[in-house]
Structures are given as structure tokens and as C-alpha cells.
Amino acid sequence: MAPSPSEARTSGVPVPGRLDSWKAIAAYLRRDVTTVQRWERREGMPVHRHQHDKRGSVYALADEIDAWRASRSALFERAPSEVMAGTEPAPPSAWPHRGWLVAALVVLALLLALVPYYLVHRPRAALASARISSLAVLPLRNLSGDPAQDYLADGMTEALISRLAQLHDLRVISHTSVMSFKNPQLSAPELGRKLGVDALVEGSVTRDGNRIRVTAQLIRAASDAHFWSETYDREFQDSLALESELAQAIAERVEVTVTGAEHERLAASRTVAPEVYENYLKGRFEYDRGHTKSDYERSVDFFGQAIRLDPTFAPAYLGLSQAYTTLGTVGVGSAPGETRPKAIDAARKALALDPDLTDAHVALANIEQEQWHWHEAEIEYRRALDLSPNDPFAHWGFALWLLCQGRNDEAVSWVERGQRLDPIAVPGSEVAWILFQSRRYEEAIRELRSVLAVSPNQTGALTMLGFVLSAAGRDAEAVPLLERAVADTQGSPAATGVLIRALARSGQRDEALKYLGDLQQRSATGYVPAAAFVNAYLGLGNTEAVFRALEQAYREQSNILQFLKVHPYFDPIRADPRFMDLVRRVWSDPGTPVS
Secondary structure (H helix, E strand, O other), rough: OOOOOHHHHHOOOOOOOEEEOOHHHHHHHHOOOHHHHHHHOOOOOOOOEOOOOOOOOEEEEEHHHHHHHHHHHHHHHHOOHHHHHOOOOOOOOOOOHHHHHHHHHHHHHHHHHHHHHHHHHHHHHHHHHOOOEEEEEEEEOOOOOHHHHHHHHHHHHHHHHHHOOOOOOEEEOHHHHHHHOOOOOHHHHHHHHHHHHOEEEEEEEEEEOOOOOOOEEEEEEEOOOOEEEEEEEHHHHHHHHHHHHHHHHHHHOOOOOOOOHHHHHOOOOOHHHHHHHHHHHHHHHHOOOOHHHHHHHHHHHHHHHHHHHHHOOHHHHHHHHHHHHHHHHOOOOOOOHHHHHHHHHHHHHHHHOOOOHHHHHHHHHHHHHHOHHHHHHHHHHHHHHOOOOOOOOHHHHHHHHHHOOOOHHHHHHHHHHHHHHHOOOOOHHHHHHHHOOOOHHHHHHHHHHHHHHHOOOOOHHHHHHHHHHHHHOOOHHHHHHHHHHHOOOOOOHHHHHHHHHHHHHOOHHEEEEHHHHHHHHHHHOOOOOHHHHHHHHHHHHOOHHHHHHHHHHHHHHOHHHHOOOOOHHHHHOOHHHHHHHHHHOOOOOOOOOOO
């Protein structure tokens, strides 16, 4: 394997095509050192610095310089001697006394001639120097030549986003959102508009044995101007230190305000054994792309292996908590009573090791809320927002917490704020769920139809649109949407329960009872969430069966019970003493008043 630039420098081995000093770069370009240093600052000329050496120790790669020079041909139109002598002509010493009028007319004519240039170019100059307040880290490319190494590039992308997202002064688009642009066919200005950001980070990861190389560059989205680039060569065990240095360099270049505490979090790093980090990244890869129960179970295995190798590695506990939480949802189908204790234990261990891990606070808040620990959930959400005030998931989670309290208008405000921060991470379907529970049905329907116009087969949006249409009394419209959702998810209990409701309320009771029979058969041999039966019996009007299902939901700590105060489907039974007693029990968490 050829030596890295930093290795070659310390060993004295020359690297072909590398220019090892400002003087060598200037000679290659036939310019003076001052000029090429200015080009590096103002024109994005690719110059690299040796890590762990003094700041002035630089090198450049001839092929990168050649590519940059080809894109900046205007800089090379004048002779080198003219550039070295200076670019500004010497001013005249004085105007002839008798020619003052002629001179004034000439100046005026020149000024008028410059007006079109000023109008065209000054906005561009202002754009190029505009302050950067938002940024997206595009998925780093895997240049290892092995698709099996994709997990490494994706994992390092997510880690860099997590570090930068802690800066109060910078809005950073979530990993969930940028992964939809993994192989973008769009230009930088188009990507900037879609993601709503001022700047983009793009780059690549190359792994060769136990060494890793990461290249990155910053681009102004509106003008496609490259204004910084850097290459980092490290041992794989120093990956966390590499991520820290890269995040600090980006924060410095975009010139955001970084508090002392934020700087400490950016700079925090540790050495991690390669096999620990590798298992962790594989777990994240399986979790992020997961769709089925087996996907999330594989992520649990990888996170667990990382923890067994290093019980002090906090990110692995966070991943484990998130995986167990997802396994316990209605869509995946594991019993929450089995997964929640493991999820909450892992989240608490992550925070014991790293109290500033924002995602762990959000994960813990979600679980506390699912267990009706309202006061504890609020504390965790607010801590997450303190650490990362631009985190869209913290906004979405806190919006749900507010909704559960019956503070609907505040909930809508918070979820809409989260959507403005990151419209892909907090899509219209999440906004629609809160609008639906606030009985703003037409607004919720518009949001969901907008989602489905872009992604017509998104089963979550189809199911939720069926939810809303049924609540609005438009059950006949809801039925075909819910039938599609049930078929596409191979019989999701959540979609099936609402389909039974819509069928019964639209006059198709016999068909509804067939679907109910299927659910009952499945529950005899496996786990079916009680919430599916709650929705089904509410639609069928079987009040006694509704309360039996609600008691089972209470024993399961079903997610549906979070929304007892606001869910429209419960309106017909709100005056029943049994329902009021259920509300009291769910809201009797210590430290939280029962209302």
C-alpha cells in the first residue's frame, strides 16, 4: 500500500504528483506565494494541511490543482508577471486644470457603463459572502471499491451530522433527510432549495485495511461555490477523533458562533477498538434501512456485540434503545412489555456514559411518555432541546407530549416548527397526526394528500388518511385506502383495525366482521396489539368489547392510551365512568396532576 501523505512526509518518501510547500505550489502555478495563498482563501484552491503538524505545513495534489485551474480559467488570463506586480493600475497624479469638465464627463460615462455590471455582479458577490446559518451533510461516498463498506460511509455521515447538530447557531438537516439524496442527480443550487439550506458538505470515505481517508468540501448551495476542502488520513481506531476534527473545521469555516460547552462537545473524542466501531456502524446501518422485524433484530445483534466488546461505548447503547423501541411498535409487532424495559435500560446506560447525547434524551423521553411518566418525559424533551435546539425529532416528540396534555394549539406550533427545521425528517404525515387529534380534519387531509402526491405508496400516510377520513365521517372514501394499506403491509394490525371501523360505519358490517375474525385468529397464535381491537370495536359500536380491549391495552401500556384526552375516536364513550376511571389511572403518574 502506498504511504499516506502524512506518512511520506515523516519518512522522507516522496509522493508522486504532490506539491509539498507553498513555494512548490506557487512554482507549479507560475505565481508568487502571496497570490496562491489568496487563491486558497478566496477561490477554494485545494490545499491540504498535515494533521498534528504546525498550521503552515501544507501540501497539494497536482491532479486536484489541475482540475481547479481548469474551472478558474479567468484567473490565468493575465501574464504571471502582471499578477505578481499587482492587479490595480496606478492612479493618475492629477487631472489637467483646463480639462476638468472633460474628465468629469468621462468619469460619469464610466460610472453609467458600470451600472449593468454592478447590478449583475454585486448580488453574486453578496451571495458568495452571505452568512451560513443552515447546512446539509450529503451522504459521504464509499470509494473503497467494496459495496459492503457502505455502512462505514453512512455511519460517518450520521456521526458528523450528530456533532454539528449540537451547535445552537447552525441548523443541520437530519440524517434521515439527507439519505434520500445518497446518489443525487441534482445540482448544488437544486439540492439547497430542496433541503432549504445555505451550504452543503460533500465528500468521500476510503478504507484500506486499518487506515481510513476522509475527504470533505464545503459548497455554497445557491452559487455552487466551493470554499473549503480537506483530506484526513487516520488509523481506523482514530475514527472518532477524525469526526471531531472534521466537525470543528466545518464549524470554523462557516463562521458560526460556538459556545464553550459546544466546543467541548465538538472536540470530545476517544480511541475505540476497530471491531467495536465496526459492529456499531453495522448496527446503525441495519437500523436506518430497517423495514421488517428481522432488520431491527439484526441491528440489536450488532449493537449488542459492540457493547460486549466495549461496555463503555455510549452510542451502542443508544442504538440498542432505539432498536428495541422500534421493535415494540404496532407496525413491527413485538410486544412492548418485552421490549420497553430493555429500551429504557439501554437509554439510561447511554446517558450515564454521555449525559450530552441528545438522541438518547429523545429516546428516553419517548419511552417515559409511552409508560405515562409525563413529568419525566417533559424533562428529557426539554434537555434534548437545550442541547440541540434545532433537532427536528426533539420538536416532534415534544409536540406529541403537548398533544397528550390537551395543549393542541401548542402542539401544532411545535410540530410545524420542527417541519420548518427539516421538512423531510418531520413530513406532512406527522403534522397531520396532530391536526387530526386537534379535529382539524380538512387541514390534516390536505397534508396527507400532499404526501401521497409525492409518494403514492407510502402505507403510513395511506393508513393515516383512512384514520382522518373516518373521523370526518367519510368512511366510504377511507375504505379503499385502508384496503390498500392492509394489502401492502401484509395485514398490519393497525391498518386492519381502522379498516374494520370504516367498513362497519359505511354499511359493510359483514365484511368488517370477516376482518375482525382474521384478527381474532391471529391473536390466538401470536401477538396482536390491543389497540387494533379498540379501533375495530369502536367502529362496530360494541361498547362492552371496547372496554375489554381498553383494559388489555392498559395492561400492555399501549401507545393509543397516550392520546386518551384528545383522540376523536373516544368521543362516544367519554362520559362513561369506566372511561373516566381509565383516564385517571393513566394520568396518575407521580408528580403529574390528574385532570
